[in-house]
Amino acid sequence: MSVAERREELLRAAVEQIEARGVAAVRIADVASALGVSNALVLYHFASKEQLVAAAFRHAAEADLAHLRKLLGRRTSALRRLRSAVRWYAPTGQAKGWRLWIEGWAAALREPALREVTQDLDRQWKAALAEVIAQGVAAGEFPCPDPRATALRLTAFLDGLAVQLTSYPGAMPRAWAQQWAEEALARELGLNSPSLTPPLGNPA
Numbered sequence: 001m002s003v004a005e006r007r008e009e010l011l012r013a014a015v016e017q018i019e020a021r022g023v024a025a026v027r028i029a030d031v032a033s034a035l036g037v038s039n040a041l042v043l044y045h046f047a048s049k050e051q052l053v054a055a056a057f058r059h060a061a062e063a064d065l066a067h068l069r070k071l072l073g074r075r076t077s078a079l080r081r082l083r084s085a086v087r088w089y090a091p092t093g094q095a096k097g098w099r100l101w102i103e104g105w106a107a108a109l110r111e112p113a114l115r116e117v118t119q120d121l122d123r124q125w126k127a128a129l130a131e132v133i134a135q136g137v138a139a140g141e142f143p144c145p146d147p148r149a150t151a152l153r154l155t156a157f158l159d160g161l162a163v164q165l166t167s168y169p170g171a172m173p174r175a176w177a178q179q180w181a182e183e184a185l186a187r188e189l190g191l192n193s194p195s196l197t198p199p200l201g202n203p204a
Contacts (some may be wrong), residue, residue, distance in 0.1 A: 007045050009035060014056035019100050023053055023114075024070035027044040054113040057104050060097055061121040065128070072128055078136030082185060085129065086154070091162040091174075098166045125153040133189070142189040150188045157184050 001009070013034045017026045028049055032039045046052035069086045091098055108115040128149070133147035144150050161177045186192060 003045075006041075008059075010042060010045055010052070011059040013153065014052050015060050018053065018056060018103060019097065023103045025199050028051070028052065028177070031173075050111060050113050054117045057100075057114060058117050058121065060100060061117075062155070064097070065121065065124055068125065068128055070133045077141060078132050078139060079141050079189070079191075080138070081132055082129070082189075083182075085132075086158070086181055086185050089155075090158050091165040091177060098162045101115075102163060102166055122155075126155055129155065136189070142191055144189055154184060154188050157181075 010031060013031050014026075017030045017034060018096070021030060026049075028039050028042050031052065032042050042052065046055060068085060071088060072081050074081055074084070104114060104118055108118045129151035130147040133144055133150055137143050137144050137147065158181060161181065165174065165177060166170050
């Protein structure tokens with residue numbers, strides 16, 4: 001196994017262990033045991049648990065960012081691309097790892113290395129959305145005076161839904177969250193929600 005392949009294997013194992021145990025509880029020994037290797041081998045590639053955790057989060061986020069850019073890079077309207085991205089990213093979509101990210105946000109409050117990673121990736125995420133929103137405005141698809149602020153508000157709303165659905169199972173029907181995500185996108189773009197999808201009914 002090459003150095004790059006071994007590092008990739010260690011990062012995948014670290015992500016799995018963080019999801020299972022949480023950032024605070026996970027140990028170098030847990031990652032080593034999951035792969036049947038020594039602690040020394042893990043420490044050869046990552047000098048500390050903090051470095052391993054930060055690299056694991058970057059590894060997971062870059063995979064998500066690659067998929068986001070694939071969705072946003074399709075040859076179709078900006079609205080269709082944004083709708084696909086929101087449906088995937090929302091906690092009712094196919095994006096994985098919300099438990100991992102909630103763990104990461106909490107740990108980043110105390111770990112500067114992890115905070116630097118999560119902030120950088122968060123900026124990239126919002127910038128990718130803002131770019132496509134600006135493209136839609138330029139094409140006359142929808143009005144939006146501030147694409148950057150729109151991207152920030154939209155992702156903050158989706159992150160909040162993810163916390164509710166992940167941390168408090170059963171707190172709300174997933175259909176509500178799906179409808180609210182569609183409505184939030186429509187509202188931010190200055191569109192009526194029926195222009196995006198048929199209404200699901202009043203969840204109240």
